[in-house]
Amino acid sequence: MMHKSKPALSFWQIWNMCFGFLGIQFGFALQNANVSRIFETLGADYGDLAVLWVAAPVTGLIVQPIIGYLSDNTWTRFGRRRPYFVIGAVLASIALFLMPNSPYLWMAVGMLWIMDASINISMEPTRAFVGDMLPKNQRGLGYAMQSFFIGVGAVVASALPWMMTNWFGISNTAPEGMIPDSVKFAFYAGGAVFFIAVMWTVLTTKEYSPEELKEFEAADREIEGASHVEDDSRIRPAAKFYQHGVIWGAIGIVLTAVIYLNIDALDKKLYILSVGLVVFGILQLFSGALVQSGKGNNGFSEVMNDLFTMPEAMKQLAFVQFFSWFPMFAMWTYMTSAVTSHHFGTNDTTSALYNQGADWVGVLFSVYNGTTIFAAMLIPVLVKLTNLKVTHMVNLILGGLGYIAFLFIQDPDWLILPMIGVGFAWASILAVPYAILSNSLPFKKMGVYMGIFNYFIVLPQILAASILGFLVTKVFDGEPIYALIVGGASMLLAALLVLRVKEPEYREA
Template sequence: MTKPQLSFLQIWNMCFGFLGIQFGFALQNSNVSRIFQTLGANVDDIPILWIAAPVTGLLVQPLVGYYSDRTWNGLGRRRPYFLWGAILSSLALIAMPNSPTLWIAAGMLWIMDASINISMEPFRAFVGDMLPNRQRTLGFAMQSFFIGIGAVVASALPWMMTNWFEVSNVAPAGEVPDSVKFAFYAGAAVFFAAVMWTVFSTKEYSPAELEAFEESGNSEHAAAAAEHRRTPAQYVSGALTWGIAALVITACVWGFALDKQLYILAGGCGVFALLQLVVSNLARQGKKDAMLYEIVDDLFHMPNTMKQLALVQFFAWFALFAMWIYTTSAVTETHFGSSDPTTAAYNNGADWVGVLFASYNGFAALAAFLIPVLANRFGRRVAHLICMVAGGLGLASFLVIQDPTWLLLSMVGVGIAWASILSVPYAILSGSLPSNKMGVYMGIFNFFIVIPQILAASILGFMVRTFFDGQAIYALLLGGLFMVISGLVTLRVEDNDHA
């Protein structure tokens, strides 16, 4: 028994919710640095404030994936999480621009990002659940299309509010302009409506149906996953290794008076060490069906394809995080000549960044139709390399382009890379996963998105200050280099289930 092919309209409906999800992410990515600076944050403090986004993804996505794999009720398997995530995200989007202080804004970013992740994570597994292997590249490309369309409008909303609806673009010191507030309100409404479209227009396969598909197609994945378990002693050994790494990093930061943000790396190593000790204890007690044990054990026994894709994701998402947190600072300072959030020049530059972010998402929406064509012609790995080189050149060009209008050309390359990042790795990955663990493995795969972002939050501020003389534009150049590297390492990924 194999999964039937779905019609274009069915794939459209099941992916439509991503239009709303990207409204939330685009508003966050293009405006949160602006909100932080408006509320008094220094440029080199922005990366540490942004750490909320990757950390919440690191925690929320595997948990949602684990539980959604085990959920079945009147609404389905993944759709209950779409619904509750949409409700929480919409409320958070309304609250975020009304934060009275910097620290409340930082806390709201945690809440908003966690809520968006509750809706987003099951959407990735949803494609794996619903589509046969031969349609998954199309399914993830369709998600890229909706991501691009949603982000085009959402990123440009403050600019549109100012120029089309004459909403004020400036505010007294310490207050977020009305143009940003109204943009977030509109985003909340679209987020909820788009996700509800998918919730009520799509029917999911039952657990029995998914089991039948698994038995006929991918039972070897489940068998292989069940064969390997780490011993308690191996977990203790791993805990010691990561614990020593945490101590060494801490000693270096303290002894050489390095940037205190580097303590985040030490903390991450320490947490992973403690986590392995807890899992070792669960194993000794025979509690191998505990949620924490299963997630960590699955992490250590990923399919080979997933391990190889981890490096691809690392370089790509480090580059993206550098772009998201430093484009506003780079463009306002380099191309508009102001780093003062109270000036018209700064706010005009910040609005233009919104337009640039909208444009790369628009180009991504168009490139989404190109991805399956490239994949069929060259294979998915080479197609991804081509797209990532285009993105790397786009980011690097910020350094040489003087007229901000021409930065739209840079965003063509970034948009092509973004479309591929959102589709090709997931299409390659989904064919290597057992259906009964599709959700949790998609959640674990998110580790390789958020870990580079945490690393970027830890070291980018230090690097910009120490090596780039405080000039944010060089963070974009570094991001361009990392995009090209990401494309190159894709060539070593096993992809036996071609598009």
């Protein structure tokens, strides 16, 4: 008996299912381009920006695998992934309205936690959504379409404060400790766009039923035979969990002791890294205890287990992702302070010159995101001429060189040029790894593995939050521009690591 294969979707059906990413990226772009500005306005020192920003990646570390696991294993009459789109959209829109009205720094940090968690609730299932809805020969188009909407949304959202000032005459300055009206109105617009775009996808795209998905999976198994990816992961014995728990916990304890004994020479932000390792060790020990007591068949243990039983291609891509995303966090955290201090010559957040520089950073963010739109259309052509690995490597090299160029370019207007290179890298980061990965994942764990894959987006951000403040203040003599140089070196390393990745036999069109 031949089973029915997953049907191809039309261009406009794929457009509709990916349109929600326009709103999701509106939220992320406003967050990335303006949160450091909000923190500094409310009294944060640039040396503390990384530790304040750690709220965002820690939130993703917790939320993404949970949402992935839940969306893999639940079904409602509204669908499998779509309920999470709606919940995230409602919460994120509210957070976007509240964030620029934070009267105190601690409240802004708390709102960042809430906003990032809400955005992740909507975003994480969208990666698995492509795998659910599209046959393998259309997944490349699906991820490219997501990259396209990411670029469009980020271009507009990143430049919104600048547009509010220059197009609508809304003030971009405010008394000390107050958020400018241009930033507030930009966040209000972002909240509305986020909700409308996500709801467009929810209302125009119908998910397949569990029975249909099983039928499509059976058809893939018949066509692909031995090359078909099955879920062969098993819960590891308790001893393995205990072994990893002791190793990681011990490393964290030793590192914590070293930091404590040398706190004058080091930086307290390094505790983020050391305590994180201790916590990870404790989680492994807890998983081992659950398995030993016969209670290992639960979502928590499965996620901890799957982290160590990833498909081989996913393990190789994890290193590439790690060193690709470290520079992105460095840019989001330090771009404003780097440009305002190095290129505009001021750290006074109340001055017109500082706010002019901060607005220019928004324009630069729009440039790299605008480049993403063009690059998302060009990447499939480059893949056809070469392959996925070469395409990704070239784009990461362009991005790494772009970061390093910031040190040598003095005229702020010319910073647009290296941001084009960053845009090509960003478009590639958002699409190519997922194109390689999607055909290497077992059908039933698409969501949870996509969530775990995001660990290697989150972990480098936590590392950046731990060490970048130390490097800027202790090593680079308070010059934030060098955080971008470190980011550039990291991206060039990621380009080299691409060569280790084994592409799946099936290539995306």
